[in-house]
Amino acid sequence: MLMCRDLARISSDYIDGKLSTADSLSVKMHMLMCKDCRSFIGNLRESVRLMKGHSDYRINEDYAQRLDQAVDQALNSSERH
Numbered sequence: 444m445l446m447c448r449d450l451a452r453i454s455s456d457y458i459d460g461k462l463s464t465a466d467s468l469s470v471k472m473h474m475l476m477c478k479d480c481r482s483f484i485g486n487l488r489e490s491v492r493l494m495k496g497h498s499d500y501r502i503n504e505d506y507a508q509r510l511d512q513a514v515d516q517a518l519n520s521s522e523r524h
């Protein structure tokens with residue numbers, strides 16, 4: 444299982460969409476269980492977005508938003524007891 448420190452180490456690659464499908468799935472699974480890392484990724488993603496400005500980052504940002512929506516949906520369904 445991915446640990447918080449592992450997630451922190453690969454978080455920038457995750458945000459850039461550079462991780463393999465298996466690795467990014469591990470990150471998503473971790474974020475489902477760990478709200479600290481969810482907010483960490485969210486803050487990091489926002490920082491990266493601000494730094495990169497009007498570059499060609501939009502494609503990866505869309506990808507990241509789709510991941511976010513998937514995580515949100517999974518969170519909502521898992522918390523609906």
Ligand SMILES: [Zn+2]
Nearest residue numbers: 446447477480
């Ligand atoms: Zn964590």
